[in-house]
Amino acid sequence: MLKKVVSLSLFFYAGLCFCMNLNSDGPTQFLYAPWRNNYGSEHKPKDAVNNQTECPLCRNVNDSDDRKNFILLRHKHTIIQLNLFPYNKGHILIVPISHKRDLHEFTPEEQFELIKLIGESSRILQESLKSDGVNIGVNIGKPAGASIPNHLHIHVLPRWQDDNYFLSMLAQTRIISVDLNKIYEILKPQFESVLRSIK
Numbered sequence: 138m139l140k141k142v143v144s145l146s147l148f149f150y151a152g153l154c155f156c157m158n159l160n161s162d163g164p165t166q167f168l169y170a171p172w173r174n175n176y177g178s179e180h181k182p183k184d185a186v187n188n189q190t191e192c193p194l195c196r197n198v199n200d201s202d203d204r205k206n207f208i209l210l211r212h213k214h215t216i217i218q219l220n221l222f223p224y225n226k227g228h229i230l231i232v233p234i235s236h237k238r239d240l241h242e243f244t245p246e247e248q249f250e251l252i253k254l255i256g257e258s259s260r261i262l263q264e265s266l267k268s269d270g271v272n273i274g275v276n277i278g279k280p281a282g283a284s285i286p287n288h289l290h291i292h293v294l295p296r297w298q299d300d301n302y303f304l305s306m307l308a309q310t311r312i313i314s315v316d317l318n319k320i321y322e323i324l325k326p327q328f329e330s331v332l333r334s335i336k
C-alpha cells in the first residue's frame with residue numbers, strides 16, 4: 138500500500154513539473170512545439186452516427202490497425218502509442234482504454250497497470266533511445282493544457298542534455314514527425330517484450 142502511495146506521489150510530482158516546465162538546474166525553460174496547435178483541428182473527425190466529435194484516443198483504441206496508429210502495446214486496460222505530434226523523438230502517450238477524464242475515476246486495477254506501464258516506458262526510452270532523462274506528465278482539463286481533455290492520457294517524453302537548445306533552434310519545422318516510422322521500429326520490439334514479461 139505504502140509503495141503504491143509513494144508511486145502515486147512521485148507520479149503527480151513528475152506531472153506537475155512537466156506541466157509547469159520546471160527545471161531545477163536554473164531558470165524556467167519551455168518546450169516550444171507550435172505544430173501541436175494543429176492537433177485539435179486535425180484530429181476531430183465527426184462521428185457519423187451521433188454527429189458528435191469523436192474522441193481520437195477512443196478511435197485508436199477501437200481501430201485494429203496498430204501500425205497505422207503507431208500503437209506500440211495493447212494491454213488489458215491500456216494502450217501505448219507514439220504521439221503523432223511529438224515534442225521530440227520518442228514522445229509516447231500512455232492511454233487508458235476507458236474514456237475517463239481524471240485519475241480518480243479509474244479502478245485500482247486500471248491505476249496499477251497505468252503506473253506499471255509508465256515505469257516500463259520510462260525504462261525503455263532511456264535504454265533504447267539512450268535518453269539522459271524522462272518527463273512524465275498528465276494534464277487534466279483544458280486550462281491545464283489537455284489537448285484531449287475528456288480522455289486521460291499520460292505523456293512520457295525522453296530528454297537529452299541540452300535538447301532545450303536543440304528544440305528552440307528548430308521549433309518552426311515539424312522535423313520530428315518524419316522519424317515516427319523509424320522510432321516505431323526501434324520501440325515496438327521493446328514494448329512487445331514488456332507485454333510478455335507482465336502478462
Ligand SMILES: [Zn+2]
Nearest residue numbers: 192195236288
Ligand atoms: Zn476517448
